[in-house]
Amino acid sequence: MKMILLGPPGAGKGTMAVRIKDELNIPHISTGDLFRAAIKNQTELGVKVKAIIDRGDLVPDELTVALVEERLSQGDTEKGYILDGFPRTTGQADALAVFSAIDVVINFTVKEEEIIRRLSGRRLCRECGAGYHVESIPPKQEGICDKCGGELYVRDDDQIDSIRNRLNVYAGSTEPLISYYTDKGLIKDVDAGRAPEEVFADVKKLIG
Ligand code: AMP
DSSP states (O other), X not given: OEEEEEOOTTSSHHHHHHHHXXXXXXXXXXXXXXXXXXXXXXXXXXXXXXXXXXXXXXXXXXXXXXXXXXXXXXXXXXXXXXEEXXXXXXXXXXXXXXXXXXXXXXXXXXXXXXXXXXXXXXXXXXXXXXXXXXXXXXXXXXXXXXXXXXXXXXXXXXXHHHHHHHHHHIIIIITHHHHHHHHTTOXXXXXXXXXXXXXXXXXXXXXX
């Protein structure tokens, strides 16, 4: 199954992608994760995109599409894949349609106040990437990952100014994809303003 997870930042696409990956055994491809890995490894791409990502703006389509096209050409995507955070513009969606056919687009909906609450409290482990939230999923010891003992940090783009910019960018550039994929008959809506177990129960019904 080839699927796209659509929705604003903080909708929980990444959390659901990990669960779907375990359920269907297909790769989870997050452009945000690929860019963060490039930044961490200080590759040419990473150096180019760091400031853009820190501000919460979108990386240009040419760079993003090339990254995804390369990733989808790898053998593990034959049975299907989960695209998390891509496409984010209609230009990216048009480019994707040229090199792959999509089976379903799951559209996660969540209110803006809840997004801000989630993103501003989000903490991530520097070592293993595990996610926490200061109120809803606190680590046992503040600032330390329960799983590996790594240091927890706040993403630069989870600062309030960047969060607001990302929401504006989402509304302007990414939200039009809802009607784009509705017109193609591919959209399935899921209310993502609930606990992960409830959201996943609905997702499971959609993916069979
Ligand atoms: P995410 O982890 O999906 O929230 O992505 C983090 C950041 O990476 C975004 O705010 C963008 O700056 C960049 N990014 C991720 N995916 C894309 C994409 N499909 N197009 C452009 N920029 C992207």
